Amino acid sequence: MIRALRTLPLSLKLPLLGAGMMVLVGAIASQQVLSALGRVQDARLRELAALHVEGLSVALGPLVLRRDIWEVYDTLDRAAEESAGHRMVLTAVADETGRVLAATDPRRVPMDSMIDEVAQGAAPLDELSVGASRATVRLLAPLTYQGRRVGRIVTELDVSDLQQERWRALWLLLLGNTLATCILAGLGYVAMRRMLRPVSSIARHMSGAEGEPQPIAEADIPDGDGELARLARTYNGMVRDVAAKADVERRLGERERFVALGRLSSSLAHEINNPLGGLLNATDTIRTFSHRPEVVETSADLLERGLRHLRDVARVTLDQNRLARGGNPLTTDDLEDVHLLIGPELKRLDQHVDWSAPDRLPAGLNLPAAPVRQIMLNLLLNASAAAGPGGCVRFLAGIRQDGLDIVISNTGPPMSDAARARLLSDEALSPGGGVGLRLVRDLVKGLDGQITHARRGDLTTVRVVLSAGAGGADA
Amino acid sequence: MTRGPSRRAALLLAASALASVPVRGVGQAPFRLGLTPVFLDNDSMVIDSLSAALSDAMERPIELVQRRTYAEVTGLLLTGALDAAWLCGFPYLQHADALDLLAVPVWRGQPLYRSYLIVGEDVAADGLADLRGATHAFSDPDSNSGYLVTASDLIAMGEHPETWFSRSIFTFGHRNVVRAVADGLVTSGSVDGYVWEALANVEPDLTRHTRIIGKSEWLGFPPVCARRDNVASEPVVAFQAALLTLSESDTGRAALAALQLDGFEVAPEGIFDGIAARMRLMDS
Numbered sequence: 056m057i058r059a060l061r062t063l064p065l066s067l068k069l070p071l072l073g074a075g076m077m078v079l080v081g082a083i084a085s086q087q088v089l090s091a092l093g094r095v096q097d098a099r100l101r102e103l104a105a106l107h108v109e110g111l112s113v114a115l116g117p118l119v120l121r122r123d124i125w126e127v128y129d130t131l132d133r134a135a136e137e138s139a140g141h142r143m144v145l146t147a148v149a150d151e152t153g154r155v156l157a158a159t160d161p162r163r164v165p166m167d168s169m170i171d172e173v174a175q176g177a178a179p180l181d182e183l184s185v186g187a188s189r190a191t192v193r194l195l196a197p198l199t200y201q202g203r204r205v206g207r208i209v210t211e212l213d214v215s216d217l218q219q220e221r222w223r224a225l226w227l228l229l230l231g232n233t234l235a236t237c238i239l240a241g242l243g244y245v246a247m248r249r250m251l252r253p254v255s256s257i258a259r260h261m262s263g264a265e266g267e268p269q270p271i272a273e274a275d276i277p278d279g280d281g282e283l284a285r286l287a288r289t290y291n292g293m294v295r296d297v298a299a300k301a302d303v304e305r306r307l308g309e310r311e312r313f314v315a316l317g318r319l320s321s322s323l324a325h326e327i328n329n330p331l332g333g334l335l336n337a338t339d340t341i342r343t344f345s346h347r348p349e350v351v352e353t354s355a356d357l358l359e360r361g362l363r364h365l366r367d368v369a370r371v372t373l374d375q376n377r378l379a380r381g382g383n384p385l386t387t388d389d390l391e392d393v394h395l396l397i398g399p400e401l402k403r404l405d406q407h408v409d410w411s412a413p414d415r416l417p418a419g420l421n422l423p424a425a426p427v428r429q430i431m432l433n434l435l436l437n438a439s440a441a442a443g444p445g446g447c448v449r450f451l452a453g454i455r456q457d458g459l460d461i462v463i464s465n466t467g468p469p470m471s472d473a474a475r476a477r478l479l480s481d482e483a484l485s486p487g488g489g490v491g492l493r494l495v496r497d498l499v500k501g502l503d504g505q506i507t508h509a510r511r512g513d514l515t516t517v518r519v520v521l522s523a524g525a526g527g528a529d530a
Numbered sequence: 531m532t533r534g535p536s537r538r539a540a541l542l543l544a545a546s547a548l549a550s551v552p553v554r555g556v557g558q559a560p561f562r563l564g565l566t567p568v569f570l571d572n573d574s575m576v577i578d579s580l581s582a583a584l585s586d587a588m589e590r591p592i593e594l595v596q597r598r599t600y601a602e603v604t605g606l607l608l609t610g611a612l613d614a615a616w617l618c619g620f621p622y623l624q625h626a627d628a629l630d631l632l633a634v635p636v637w638r639g640q641p642l643y644r645s646y647l648i649v650g651e652d653v654a655a656d657g658l659a660d661l662r663g664a665t666h667a668f669s670d671p672d673s674n675s676g677y678l679v680t681a682s683d684l685i686a687m688g689e690h691p692e693t694w695f696s697r698s699i700f701t702f703g704h705r706n707v708v709r710a711v712a713d714g715l716v717t718s719g720s721v722d723g724y725v726w727e728a729l730a731n732v733e734p735d736l737t738r739h740t741r742i743i744g745k746s747e748w749l750g751f752p753p754v755c756a757r758r759d760n761v762a763s764e765p766v767v768a769f770q771a772a773l774l775t776l777s778e779s780d781t782g783r784a785a786l787a788a789l790q791l792d793g794f795e796v797a798p799e800g801i802f803d804g805i806a807a808r809m810r811l812m813d814s
Contacts, residue, residue: 124697
């Protein structure tokens with residue numbers, strides 16, 4: 056029940072809450088009214104009973120003293136006939152010993168019977184109450200004459216009309232409260248809906264059709280400078296900021312990719328330039344020793360190997376740029392390409408590399424090649440930079456039951472707080488830092504993967520776990 | 531019963547008395563007539579009707595004096611506070627040496643009535659013998675039908691009212707006796723037969739809840755009396771004449787109709803012998 060209430064929209068929950076409060080207030084008010092009515096009725100009943108008893112005391116005092124049974128009866132009988140609304144159902148009078156002298160209904164309370172029998176359940180005047188269970192109440196009062204107690208009076212009063220009045224009041228209150236609650240709850244619902252319409256609009260725009268926040272049209276923003284108008288404008292400002300931030304991050308990501316390529320290009324230039332000297336020497340040797348077939352053959356082989364190496368380097372570089380826009384699935388060739396791309400940089404820094412990659416990837420892995428390559432390349436570049444000249448970098452790619460496990464470690468100083476924040480959190484980027492690690496985080500998030508960081512001894516390890524078949528659309 | 535000569539003689543006496551005194555107007559002292567609690571003593575229309583009829587006949591105002599008990603009215607009459615009183619045969623006989631009879635009412639053709647022994651409609655009793663231990667209502671200790679008859683019957687049975695009944699009360703009114711029995715206040719009651727019959731006509735809902743289980747012999751109807759030393763005075767003589775001729779005027783007939791009586795007549799000789807016999811029984 057409470058869970059169902061929590062899931063209700065605010066525009067329904069608030070009117071329901073209001074209606075509930077009204078029911079509560081109505082119940083308390085009804086209880087107060089009924090309680091007040093009961094007190095008024097009790098006071099009225101006591102006043103009437105007191106007048107009755109006082110009147111009878113004055114009239115019956117001397118008669119009871121004289122034991123004039125007929126006069127006592129006659130007086131009671133006439134008083135009963137003149138009783139307003141016949142509230143007094145029965146009155147019995149006894150002498151001081153409790154023996155009944157006369158009653159308005161002699162058959163019910165015979166002469167000379169004991170008044171205690173009819174006084175059972177009778178209350179004294181100050182405790183007389185209408186109650187709710189019985190249609191009659193009984194009063195037991197002393198009969199005093201000239202300051203002396205000469206007998207007792209028991210009077211049975213019909214209170215059914217007072218009880219009916221109370222029930223009538225209760226039903227009217229219930230009916231009135233129900234009607235008022237229903238009407239006011241309905242009006243409250245409509246008013247709340249109107250008041251909360253801008254909030255509903257913001258909620259709708261926050262979860263737009265493409266899953267991205269959409270700004271609220273100016274026409275839909277409430278007039279004036281109220282809270283809701285300010286909220287809508289603030290929301291629009293936030294939407295614009297988020298869009299601008301996403302744009303900046305996208306452009307930074309693009310730049311980072313080119314930065315990475317730029318960093319690689321110098322190494323690649325060396326990779327191309329280094330064999331060029333040998334290749335040119337080989338062509339000179341061929342020209343010089345063109346008459347010697349064995350030398351030409353050897354030089355031609357050397358020339359072919361050099362050109363093939365240059366072709367591979369060129370292909371990988373082209374692939375890296377092309378795959379960024381493609382949607383090809385990850386293969387073992389991609390892992391080898393990354394190895395080839397990072398190789399010159401590691402060699403330049405004279406770093407030792409431990410490389411371990413699976414020979415084949417399972418068919419169901421289905422990870423997009425471009426983001427995974429970018430993740431591995433960025434982490435390797437970062438590890439290489441952290442390891443420094445002569446350092447050690449390890450790459451371990453393993454197949455898990457549910458995806459791909461990439462572990463990249465390096466020696467050297469630990470990762471800075473700023474770098475860890477970029478890699479592991481969504482905190483705002485601090486000025487001056489690169490966006491390579493934040494790009495890794497965004498790409499891993501896009502693939503529903505997880506990143507963990509560990510530092511043991513002088514070894515810093517970053518582990519990326521990617522689930523099989525995740526994030527194809529983001530590649 | 532030979533009532534004719536007595537009535538004529540009384541009428542002549544009254545006529546001569548009226549002829550010998552001047553007619554007195556409204557300014558005269560009112561004639562004070564005491565009433566015992568007869569059945570309609572609480573009916574103002576009956577009282578007014580009787581007062582108007584007598585006042586018209588006597589051409590003087592009538593002051594009807596009512597008291598709760600027979601003893602009070604009898605006492606007022608004996609002390610001279612009343613000019614005449616409508617008593618009962620029992621108190622008349624108690625004070626026969628000081629009182630004279632002026633007239634007796636005629637009910638259903640004779641100046642006689644009976645005492646009734648009544649019980650509640652649902653009481654299983656067929657006579658006085660069945661009422662041992664019951665609660666009983668008497669009318670007045672000086673009432674013939676409302677006390678003397680039942681008490682003397684019990685004496686004749688060798689019993690006494692105080693011990694025969696578990697409790698006996700006096701209601702000081704024959705109508706009250708009927709009410710006490712009908713309402714269930716008491717089991718049984720002793721009541722004037724004339725009153726019960728009259729009530730059966732005007733208040734049948736009251737008598738319907740009672741049942742007659744015993745009737746006495748015919749006894750002299752409650753008479754109208756005056757002090758013997760005052761019986762020849764002009765107002766008393768005029769009053770007697772007015773009573774005896776009540777049926778001759780419209781107002782008188784209206785009063786008699788209200789009282790459910792035929793008229794008044796001079797009391798026949800020996801009319802109260804039955805009551806006297808019961809009194810002797812009580813004294814024995």
